[in-house]
Amino acid sequence: MNRKFLILFSLLIVAIGISGILLNPDKEIPELLNQAEKRKERNIVLAQTRHDLTAGRLISKEDYSLQNIIVDESSDLVKNDLSHGHRIDGDRINGDRTDDDRTDDHRLDGHLLKNNILAGSYLTDEMLISPSSREFSRLNLKHGEIIYKFYITEKNEYLLKTLNPGDFLSFQLLTLETNKTKGMENGIAIDSKSMNSKQRQKYSLNNVIPDMPILSIKTYSPEELSVKNNKNNKTEEYSLGYIEVIMKIQDLEFIHTVEKAGEVFLTPKSGDHKRIDLDDIIPTLQTIRELRG
Structure with a gap:
C-alpha cells in the first residue's frame, strides 16, 4: 500500500513539473527583457554652474562647466540634457579637440539667463535665451x-x-x-x-x-x-x-x-x-x- 502510494505521488510530481514547463516556457524571457528595457541608457550633456548667477546675465565660459555622461533613461538628470536643445556635441567635450572645434564647446556663451541660479545647479533650455531670438533683443538690449x-x-x-x-x-x-x-x-x-x-x-x-x-x-x-x-x-x-x-x-x-x-x-x-x-x-x-x- 505504501509502495503504491509513493509511486503515484512521484508520478504526480513529475506530471506537475512537465505541465509547468510546457505551459510557461518563456515566462523568464520577458522578465529579462523588461529588466533590460529598464536599464536602457543614453548619453547626455550637462552644464553645471561654477558660482551663483543672476537673471539677466550673459553666460560666459567662466560661468559653467560641461559634463558628458551616460545615465539611465529614467534618470532625473535627463531633463537637464543640453545636447539637443542647444546642439552641443558631447563627443567633443571630453575627447580630443582642435582649434576649429573650440566654439562647439561653448555654445551656451552669450545666452541670456532668465532666472537666478545657485552654484552647482544645472542649466536647462528653459533658463536660456538664444542671442538670435527676438526675445533676446527685447530683454537684453x-x-x-x-x-x-x-x-x-x-x-x-x-x-x-x-x-x-x-x-x-x-x-x-x-x-x-x-x-x-x-x-x-x-x-x-x-x-x-x-x-x-x-x-x-x-x-x-x-x-x-x-x-x-x-x-x-x-x-x-x-x-x-x-x-x-x-x-x-x-x-x-x-x-x-x-x-x-x-x-x-x-x-x-x-x-x-x-x-x-x-x-x-x-x-x-x-x-x-x-x-x-x-x-x-x-x-x-x-x-x-x-x-x-
Missing part, C-alpha cells in the same frame, strides 16, 4: 543699443580662434597726420593714403569704441567657405566668419564716420583706452628723420 555683425577676413582670423561670447571687442582707427606747409601753415590733415615724403607724418592709433560685448561668434565650415568663394567676384576678400556685438547707435555712427579716415582694426579689449602715437613708441624716430632731412 537697452534703449539706443543694437546688435551689429563684423565680418572677419583672413587678416583677423585670430579673433575667431581666441575670443568667446562674453568677451569684449575694440574698434580702433589708425590715422596718418601731416603738417602741410602749403595752404594751411599750422593745420592738421588726416589721410589714409601714402603721403609725400617731404611732409611731416605722424601715425596715431585711436580706440574709437573700446569695449563692445560679444554675443556670438560664427566660423564658417569648409563647405560654407566653398560656396562663398564660388559666389565671390574675386575682387573682394571673402570672410571666414563673423562676430556679433552689442553697440550703441552712436557707436555705429562713429564707425561710418571714421572708417574712411584711416585703417580700422578690430582687437580684443585692451585695459588702456588712451590714444597711441608712433612717436611715443619709438621716440628716437622723429629725431633720426629730422637729422636725415
Whole structure:
C-alpha cells in the first residue's frame, strides 16, 4: 500500500513539473527583457554652474562647466540634457579637440539667463535665451543699443580662434597726420593714403569704441567657405566668419564716420583706452628723420 502510494505521488510530481514547463516556457524571457528595457541608457550633456548667477546675465565660459555622461533613461538628470536643445556635441567635450572645434564647446556663451541660479545647479533650455531670438533683443538690449555683425577676413582670423561670447571687442582707427606747409601753415590733415615724403607724418592709433560685448561668434565650415568663394567676384576678400556685438547707435555712427579716415582694426579689449602715437613708441624716430632731412 505504501509502495503504491509513493509511486503515484512521484508520478504526480513529475506530471506537475512537465505541465509547468510546457505551459510557461518563456515566462523568464520577458522578465529579462523588461529588466533590460529598464536599464536602457543614453548619453547626455550637462552644464553645471561654477558660482551663483543672476537673471539677466550673459553666460560666459567662466560661468559653467560641461559634463558628458551616460545615465539611465529614467534618470532625473535627463531633463537637464543640453545636447539637443542647444546642439552641443558631447563627443567633443571630453575627447580630443582642435582649434576649429573650440566654439562647439561653448555654445551656451552669450545666452541670456532668465532666472537666478545657485552654484552647482544645472542649466536647462528653459533658463536660456538664444542671442538670435527676438526675445533676446527685447530683454537684453537697452534703449539706443543694437546688435551689429563684423565680418572677419583672413587678416583677423585670430579673433575667431581666441575670443568667446562674453568677451569684449575694440574698434580702433589708425590715422596718418601731416603738417602741410602749403595752404594751411599750422593745420592738421588726416589721410589714409601714402603721403609725400617731404611732409611731416605722424601715425596715431585711436580706440574709437573700446569695449563692445560679444554675443556670438560664427566660423564658417569648409563647405560654407566653398560656396562663398564660388559666389565671390574675386575682387573682394571673402570672410571666414563673423562676430556679433552689442553697440550703441552712436557707436555705429562713429564707425561710418571714421572708417574712411584711416585703417580700422578690430582687437580684443585692451585695459588702456588712451590714444597711441608712433612717436611715443619709438621716440628716437622723429629725431633720426629730422637729422636725415
